[in-house]
Amino acid sequence: MSVLDTTDALDVAGYAAAVRRSLADLGPEQVEDLSDDLEADLAEALDDERHVAHGRGLLEQFGPPEDYAAELRAAAGLAPATAHARRGQLLSDPVDDTRRFGRWALRRLRALAWWPPVEAFLIALRPVWWLLRGWVVYQLVAILAGASGWLPRNLAAFLVLVGAVILSVQYGRGAWFQQRRLAWLPVTANVVAVVAVLPLLAGAHDRLVASESVYADYTAGRLGGGGTQTIIQDKAVDGVVVDGVQVSNLFVYDADGSPLTDVQVYDDRGRPVRTTFDDGLGQYWFPEATEPWSFVSRVDSDGRARWNVYPLQGAPASEFTYDDDGLQVLPAESSATTPPWPFAKAPALDDAPEAAVGAEGAPSSSPTSTP
Secondary structure, three states, X not given: OOOOOHHHHHHHXXXXXXXXXXXXXOOHHHHHHHOOOHHHHHHHHHHHHHHHOOOOOHHHHHOOHHHHHHHHHHHHOOOOOOOOOOHHHOOOOHHHHHHHHHHHHHXXXXXXXXXXXXXXXXXXXHHHHHHHHHHHHHHHHHHHOOOOOOOOOOHHHHHHHHHHHHHHHHHHOOOOOOOHHHOHHHHHHHHHHHHHHHHHHHHHHHHHHHHHHHHHHHHXXXXXXXXXXXXXXXXXXXXXXXXXXXXXXXXXXXXXXXXXXXXEOEOOOOOEOOOOOOOOOOOEOOOOOOOOEEEXXXXXXXXXXXXXXXXXXXXXXHHOEEOOOOOEEOOOOOOOEOOOOOOOOOOOOOOHHHHHHHHHHOOOOXXXXXX
């Protein structure tokens, strides 16, 4: 324990004397037993608090000396000093009760040999808890707002997270929420955070595992990756299937082998031919791509979305954001482009066979000589 300055020593001595005065109705031996090493405990707490929470005084840490004395009585199993209470104290303060119980439990733990190193380690982790507590508050607000995810996805959610972290850190440093009328607020936040942190972490972990599973399926070729969309189906499904593999895009070339764009494709019954049915929510891998892509629809002259215009255009998934309804959208500063073509030019078609057939099969208009 570090050496306290004169002011701290006077604070400790005065506080300890006030505690003993509150125990004056007990015998001297009981007072001595209850207040043994009291000055040392107070000095240690004051010295530790100076480094961790910017010098909160004994009153701010332990409350009035009368309350501290009442805790000592309760810990020893003794009756309160008086059997009656003032009118304003008929109902106990839950905030004070919570703090009183915490201080009582901490004193009991400090009497155990194994606790001091554990306490020192936990004190070192306080800033981590401050950040985690702010994240828990943000998660609860996000859930109430119908959002989810480890971290915010828009500016408003980001500001909520930053605000929650700042409030949590400032309270942990002892800079804010020290007024008695606001004491219930951080205590409530602490209790809620302790109760909610494990379920929130478990839920976030489940979402992360699900995302990693999807990514593993992509890279293994079960949901794409390795260059193509490879969903194997045993029976006919919506979309286009080539060699049992469902494709995500179509690339069309003309007779000369040159690529064509903005090609509308229909089947023999006039139905639009679609390769995707997720309305832009899916993600697809392409050869040599470093991340999956998502597609956007084209709009016809009537303002209707068309998903049968090939090649489908889109952008890397990282460029997409989410609107207020939670739908994936491409922001205005990004533009949809055509994914990489399988090859720059396809083989050109040969007209020679058609010409030969015409020459051999078509009747001649010129007269023929007879031998």
